[in-house]
Amino acid sequence: MDHSFMNSFRIYSKISLFISSLLLVVVLTGSDSSTNIQTTPMDLNKSSVSNIPYSIRSSMSFAPHKAEIEKQLGKADITRRMKGYSYEIRNVSDGSHIFIMYMSSSYVSDIWRLTHLLSLDSFSKITIGESTVSDVKKIDLYFMKFNYSDQQKVATSEHKLDDDGVMIISYTHSNNTWIVNSIEHTKQDPSAFVAQLLPEDKEMLMEDF
Numbered sequence: 001m002d003h004s005f006m007n008s009f010r011i012y013s014k015i016s017l018f019i020s021s022l023l024l025v026v027v028l029t030g031s032d033s034s035t036n037i038q039t040t041p042m043d044l045n046k047s048s049v050s051n052i053p054y055s056i057r058s059s060m061s062f063a064p065h066k067a068e069i070e071k072q073l074g075k076a077d078i079t080r081r082m083k084g085y086s087y088e089i090r091n092v093s094d095g096s097h098i099f100i101m102y103m104s105s106s107y108v109s110d111i112w113r114l115t116h117l118l119s120l121d122s123f124s125k126i127t128i129g130e131s132t133v134s135d136v137k138k139i140d141l142y143f144m145k146f147n148y149s150d151q152q153k154v155a156t157s158e159h160k161l162d163d164d165g166v167m168i169i170s171y172t173h174s175n176n177t178w179i180v181n182s183i184e185h186t187k188q189d190p191s192a193f194v195a196q197l198l199p200e201d202k203e204m205l206m207e208d209f
Contacts, residue, residue, distance in 0.1 A: 051112050051144050053158040053168070054191045066106040076100075080198060085109070089201065096142065097204070101196065110191055113142040117162035117194065117205045126169070126180055133157075133171055133178035145171060145178065154181070162206060163187065164194045 076088035086106075090098045092113075101110035122139050125131075133145050133155075140159050147155045153173035158166055166189040171178040189195070194202060 051114075051140075051142055051158060053144065053146055053156050054166070054189075055156065055158075056146050057110065058190075063103075063107040063109065066102055066108070069100065069108065078201075080201070082196070085196065087196065099193070099197075101193070110193060112160065112193055114140075114160060114205065117202075118159055118167070119162050120167075120185065123159075123167055123183065126183060128180055128182060131180040133180075136169060136180070160189065160193055161185075162194075165189055166191075166193075 077091050078089040080087050080089075084104050085102060087099055087101045090100075092098060094115075096113055096115045098111065098113045100108055101112075103109045118140060126135060126139075136143065136145075136157060140157075143157045143159060145155045145157050155171040155173070155178060157169050157171075159169070160166055165185060165187040168184040168186060169180055170182040170184075172181045173179075197205075
């Protein structure tokens with residue numbers, strides 16, 4: 001069988017498995033009201049939601065509809081309706097927040113979990129060629145290291161920043177360990193995650209940090 005086909009198949013399988021898990025465990029809520037208050041944060045395991053890098057998410061051909069999301073977990077804590085898009089916020093019992101962005105068609109465009117927006121200084125101790133994926137996890141608990149293929153031994157992760165940008169980290173696999181291979185600070189997040197938030201919602205992610 002063609003080698004490139006096998007690589008593509010492996011990538012598709014990983015994406016499909018992740019989306020299936022997301023739908024069953026963490027796919028978040030829809031709402032018809034402008035704001036909904038839920039007194040008890042949903043109790044999710046910290047490993048239940050991981051943040052898919054934009055380069056991977058933007059190539060996916062599948063996206064759940066808002067109605068499917070609501071069937072899974074009910075109504076959101078907060079729903080915001082904007083021009084051309086909407087988003088929801090669900091508060092989690094560990095203090096994190098899960099955001100779901102919807103296109104005007106009500107299909108999911110982005111899902112992101114975080115306690116707060118990170119700063120450039122957050123990554124000051126990450127050293128290319130020395131730091132490991134475990135070091136990155138200490139900075140961003142909910143990141144997803146996406147392994148492109150078993151043969152290439154490369155992976156990537158993405159981290160939202162408080163300057164509206166994004167940190168993209170690449171890894172290589174050596175001696176059974178994922179080592180940081182490169183760090184890229186993109187001043188403009190291609191997903192425009194932070195730029196789409198209302199000031200009060202962004203402020204919530206800046207508190208105490």
